[in-house]
Amino acid sequence: MSVMESAQAVMSAMALAQPGARPRDPQEGPSVERLVHRLTWGFTQEEMSLAMQLGYSQYLEYHLAHTAITDKLIDSYLGSTGSELQGQEVFATLWMTPYYLGQQASATNIMNALMRAMILRATYSRRQLFERMVEFWSDHFNIWMGQDDITQRLKTVDEREVIRPHALGNFGNMLRASATSPAMLAYLDNNLNTRNGGNENYARELLELHTLGVDGGYTQTDVIRVAKCFTGWTYWGSTGGGTGAPYNGYTFRFNANNHDPAAQVLFEGTPQQITIPAGPNNSAANISRGELVLTALINHPSTARFISRKLLWRFWGENPPEPFVTSVAATYAATGGDIKAMLRTVFNGFATYPPPLKFKRPIHVLVSALRATRARVTSLANFPASVQTPLVAAGQAPYQWQAPDGYPDTLEYWVGLLLPRWNFGASLMNSNYSGITVDTSTAGPLLAGASTAAQVADRIDYLFFNSQMSAADKAAILAHMQPVQSATVPSSTQIREAIGLAIGAPGFQWY
Amino acid sequence: MSRHDCHACDEYNELSRRGFLKLGGLALMASAVPAWLPRVVMAKNFVSGRDVVVYLYLRGGADGLTMLAPYGDPAYATIRPTLALTAPGGGANSTVALPNSNFFGLAPGMAPLLEVYNEGKLAMVHASGFMVSNPSRSHFDAQRFMEVGKFNDPTLFTGWLGRHLADTGAVVPGAQLRAIGVANGLQQSLVGSPKALPVPGLAQSSAPNYSITGASGTAATRLSRLNAMYSAVADPLRSAAETTQSTITLLNSIGFSTYSPVNGAVYPTTALGYAMKSAAALIKADVGVEAIAIDRSGWDLHASLGPVNGAMNTLMDDLARGMLAFHRDVIAGSNRNAVVVVMSEFGRRAAENGSAGVDHGYGNLMLLMGHRINGGQVFSRNQAGQAGWPGLGPGQLFQNLDLAATIDFRNVLSEVCANLLQNNNLANVFPGFAQQSFIGVTTT
Numbered sequence: 001m002s003v004m005e006s007a008q009a010v011m012s013a014m015a016l017a018q019p020g021a022r023p024r025d026p027q028e029g030p031s032v033e034r035l036v037h038r039l040t041w042g043f044t045q046e047e048m049s050l051a052m053q054l055g056y057s058q059y060l061e062y063h064l065a066h067t068a069i070t071d072k073l074i075d076s077y078l079g080s081t082g083s084e085l086q087g088q089e090v091f092a093t094l095w096m097t098p099y100y101l102g103q104q105a106s107a108t109n110i111m112n113a114l115m116r117a118m119i120l121r122a123t124y125s126r127r128q129l130f131e132r133m134v135e136f137w138s139d140h141f142n143i144w145m146g147q148d149d150i151t152q153r154l155k156t157v158d159e160r161e162v163i164r165p166h167a168l169g170n171f172g173n174m175l176r177a178s179a180t181s182p183a184m185l186a187y188l189d190n191n192l193n194t195r196n197g198g199n200e201n202y203a204r205e206l207l208e209l210h211t212l213g214v215d216g217g218y219t220q221t222d223v224i225r226v227a228k229c230f231t232g233w234t235y236w237g238s239t240g241g242g243t244g245a246p247y248n249g250y251t252f253r254f255n256a257n258n259h260d261p262a263a264q265v266l267f268e269g270t271p272q273q274i275t276i277p278a279g280p281n282n283s284a285a286n287i288s289r290g291e292l293v294l295t296a297l298i299n300h301p302s303t304a305r306f307i308s309r310k311l312l313w314r315f316w317g318e319n320p321p322e323p324f325v326t327s328v329a330a331t332y333a334a335t336g337g338d339i340k341a342m343l344r345t346v347f348n349g350f351a352t353y354p355p356p357l358k359f360k361r362p363i364h365v366l367v368s369a370l371r372a373t374r375a376r377v378t379s380l381a382n383f384p385a386s387v388q389t390p391l392v393a394a395g396q397a398p399y400q401w402q403a404p405d406g407y408p409d410t411l412e413y414w415v416g417l418l419l420p421r422w423n424f425g426a427s428l429m430n431s432n433y434s435g436i437t438v439d440t441s442t443a444g445p446l447l448a449g450a451s452t453a454a455q456v457a458d459r460i461d462y463l464f465f466n467s468q469m470s471a472a473d474k475a476a477i478l479a480h481m482q483p484v485q486s487a488t489v490p491s492s493t494q495i496r497e498a499i500g501l502a503i504g505a506p507g508f509q510w511y
Numbered sequence: 512m513s514r515h516d517c518h519a520c521d522e523y524n525e526l527s528r529r530g531f532l533k534l535g536g537l538a539l540m541a542s543a544v545p546a547w548l549p550r551v552v553m554a555k556n557f558v559s560g561r562d563v564v565v566y567l568y569l570r571g572g573a574d575g576l577t578m579l580a581p582y583g584d585p586a587y588a589t590i591r592p593t594l595a596l597t598a599p600g601g602g603a604n605s606t607v608a609l610p611n612s613n614f615f616g617l618a619p620g621m622a623p624l625l626e627v628y629n630e631g632k633l634a635m636v637h638a639s640g641f642m643v644s645n646p647s648r649s650h651f652d653a654q655r656f657m658e659v660g661k662f663n664d665p666t667l668f669t670g671w672l673g674r675h676l677a678d679t680g681a682v683v684p685g686a687q688l689r690a691i692g693v694a695n696g697l698q699q700s701l702v703g704s705p706k707a708l709p710v711p712g713l714a715q716s717s718a719p720n721y722s723i724t725g726a727s728g729t730a731a732t733r734l735s736r737l738n739a740m741y742s743a744v745a746d747p748l749r750s751a752a753e754t755t756q757s758t759i760t761l762l763n764s765i766g767f768s769t770y771s772p773v774n775g776a777v778y779p780t781t782a783l784g785y786a787m788k789s790a791a792a793l794i795k796a797d798v799g800v801e802a803i804a805i806d807r808s809g810w811d812l813h814a815s816l817g818p819v820n821g822a823m824n825t826l827m828d829d830l831a832r833g834m835l836a837f838h839r840d841v842i843a844g845s846n847r848n849a850v851v852v853v854m855s856e857f858g859r860r861a862a863e864n865g866s867a868g869v870d871h872g873y874g875n876l877m878l879l880m881g882h883r884i885n886g887g888q889v890f891s892r893n894q895a896g897q898a899g900w901p902g903l904g905p906g907q908l909f910q911n912l913d914l915a916a917t918i919d920f921r922n923v924l925s926e927v928c929a930n931l932l933q934n935n936n937l938a939n940v941f942p943g944f945a946q947q948s949f950i951g952v953t954t955t
Contacts, residue, residue: 188813189813189814189866189868192813192814192865192866192868193865193866194865196865197864197865197866198864198865198870199813199814199864199865199866199868199870200813200864200870200871201811201813201814201870204648204649204870204871208649208651214647214649214651214652220648220910220912223648393711393712394695395695395696395711396695402808402809403570403571403650403651403808403811405650405651408696411747412668412696412697412702412747413696413697414696415747415748415751416692416696416697416707416708416709416751416755417695417696417709417711418748418751418752418755419721419723419755419759422723422737423723423724423725426723426724426725426733427724427725429725430724430725430726432724432725470740470743470744471743472739472740472742472743472744473740473743475739476736476737476739476740477736479736479739480732480733480736493726493729497725497726497729497733500725500733501733501736501737501740504737504740505737505740506740506741506743506744506748506752507740509748
């Protein structure tokens with residue numbers, strides 16, 4: 001087989017990848033059901049009802065106006081800044097200032113709280129699109145939380161003050177916040193980037209991963225020059241400094257003395273060429289030089305395309321059509337990077353560009369299973385702690401991707417690791433995850449009176465697949481629930497295992 | 512058995528005979544059957560003449576200028592005033608001498624490999640990379656293009672090893688698993704391979720827990736239900752599920768937990784060490800695994816490189832001890848045909864930066880270890896393509912920044928592929944690469 005042939009064979013296999021007999025949406029135009037799948041952390045009939053009631057556009061607007069959606073369950077779990085609601089003690093670190101995070105005895109507790117909050121928010125927040133966008137931007141501005149003591153303590157601040165405030169806001173504002181985020185500066189070594197000795201790490205990823213993209217029209221020379229513009233961008237030590245000490249500990253600091261104020265020409269010879277003018281030595285005003293670079297990057301057409309393509313990759317599917325990228329990029333340009341406006345272009349574009357099915361990543365499989373089964377937390381001390389190890393086995397522990405490009409979002413990467421996905425269902429329904437329970441009593445909200453194998457299968461089909469489960473998937477769970485001997489209805493164990501199998505089913509891996 | 516399945520039958524039979532001879536015959540084998548060997552294959556012990564390849568990738572850009580330090584180049588100490596290692600012979604930063612070089616020395620962390628080098632089973636290729644005018648200093652592009660085996664082609668996503676395996680019949684006919692990635696996602700190098708699967712649990716201290724959870728009494732039934740569901744869908748999901756099912760059986764037939772290395776091999780108690788040990792168990796189990804991809808990340812040391820007692824030293828020590836153990840256990844101790852290929856996406860900037868680290872660079876070190884590696888020597892070339900060193904001095908650096916690449920890594924891997932993996936369809940493995948004569952890293 002030639003290279004082209006083997007590449008084509010794999011590509012055609014990928015193009016054919018469909019969950020078996022599951023039919024394409026029959027209706028013309030964008031499907032409300034697909035929208036529910038795409039903008040939530042997992043299909044539920046409650047979301048579906050809401051979407052049907054509001055209609056495509058209004059359902060989208062409902063989720064875009066996320067601050068108008070009350071979120072009492074999450075508030076009661078986690079608490080919130082400026083709220084009278086008191087969260088659980090275990091989540092207190094979510095709301096601490098950098099200084100107090102620095103004073104905590106255990107950095108591990110800080111990380112655990114953030115990871116567990118992520119799972120709880122994804123599963124139980126009613127602001128579902130918002131939480132999907134938080135995930136998107138946490139991947140985009142990836143910080144490997146485990147890298148060192150600073151990232152262990154301060155990724156919490158990055159998530160709270162960089163990602164979440166801007167996830168449905170303005171891209172430029174988020175980029176500026178990221179550039180002054182101590183966790184990011186530590187992760188990419190910019191705290192070590194000084195006039196006395198440069199460090200290109202942050203500058204390169206700022207261009208390659210955060211804004212322009214690797215083919216976005218910059219050179220190695222630009223990397224070196226951008227790095228010089230960001231010399232002195234660092235953070236205070238744990239006990240702070242200057243007039244704010246000690247409580248400004250672990251906050252952003254522009255160290256003017258370490259800044260190299262020489263003029264820099266960026267993107268030389270391109271239409272985006274810009275000169276960052278020289279500044280006086282040791283001047284606090286020189287922070288504007290890095291800010292000028294950020295503005296240039298925000299306004300660069302490559303950034304518009306790169307961000308647009310990535311948004312489409314996540315919410316539409318792999319390899320989005322170039323004209324679609326162009327239209328989202330046009331929205332970016334017209335609105336100055338308004339993320340809500342871009343999402344409107346993305347989701348409204350489904351009418352013109354019907355989205356292919358997309359393969360869930362591991363956290364998505366787990367969370368959508370918890371949502372579909374109406375799993376209920378019984379102990380915040382035990383859950384989500386009890387799913388951390390299974391997520392590691394599945395390859396996606398929150399905030400633990402080491403490289404700055406964030407967890408992959410391709411079928412090719414994830415398709416080989418099926419067993420841990422099967423085990424999500426098997427373990428959840430075998431009550432192996434402590435602190436969370438799935439009620440499969442006949443009268444409970446999940447089964448709602450279904451008792452025969454056929455009734456239970458129909459109920460699972462309805463709740464998990466909006467009654468579009470593939471014939472093979474449904475036949476398999478039905479077979480697993482065949483009553484034995486003199487029984488007329490399947491046993492509780494049979495039902496629970498069948499639900500576990502539905503979570504492992506091929507149809508459940510797509511959204 | 513289809514004709515395709517039998518692609519390698521003759522070769523396999525021939526190799527099997529040679530394998531028996533090499534090991535002293537069946538009787539000897541039968542009398543000393545280790546308990547961890549899977550019963551399923553006991554009847555057909557063999558040693559393939561096609562090497563099993565262990566592709567060890569150092570993610571993040573490993574600093575070859577520390578690993579195999581060119582202390583004989585005076586510019587080295589000039590551009591790395593705090594990080595350069597020095598000539599052997601004492602001193603805090605001195606290298607470990609190679610017996611036949613007064614130019615290169617091993618970093619202390621690499622010292623365990625001296626044994627392999629002296630036995631002639633370790634070759635080092637310095638200043639290698641994509642020989643192109645515009646190499647990528649992006650981790651992600653550089654890794655991808657190297658692993659697919661073609662520069663700057665975003666449309667190609669099958670890996671060089673994946674295409675090699677797709678292009679050759681299984682060494683063990685009907686093998687359930689031909690390639691394993693010790694990773695969460697299959698490495699790009701293996702994409703396109705038939706019967707390939709990522710198994711991250713092979714890098715754990717305990718045996719990989721590769722089985723379905725839930726009640727054990729219904730496990731087999733539940734797996735059969737999943738099989739029924741996944742058999743009804745298209746690839747790649749169907750084949751991934753099929754390989755997952757057979758891998759559950761396969762891995763549980765190998766007693767990883769009781770596996771005992773031989774010949775004084777001691778694997779480091781690290782993810783890399785466990786992965787190398789698992790690779791050894793798999794190879795000796797003769798189940799037909801032909802390629803094992805292992806990653807070691809953490810080499811992206813922009814700050815505080817620590818060439819002697821810091822982060823870099825820890826990484827090198829892990830790598831070198833893992834390789835030494837594998838050499839003793841599998842290659843020297845068990846006479847297995849296996850080749851270990853070590854590479855990284857790029858070398859690092861020739862000059863150190865302001866934080867005692869090194870930024871992204873270009874030309875780098877490759878390591879090759881195995882029975883039929885023409886080892887005990889360093890392969891490197893000057894800018895004219897002759898034996899020598901491209902140099903780190905003014906006017907010698909690539910783009911005035913980096914060690915040049917004067918040996919294309921595809922040339923080295925092509926030699927491995929042709930001579931050790933017995934695949935001469937190199938135009939398929941490295942498309943678009945103008946093959947040159949091999950540099951001689953193999954003995955055949």
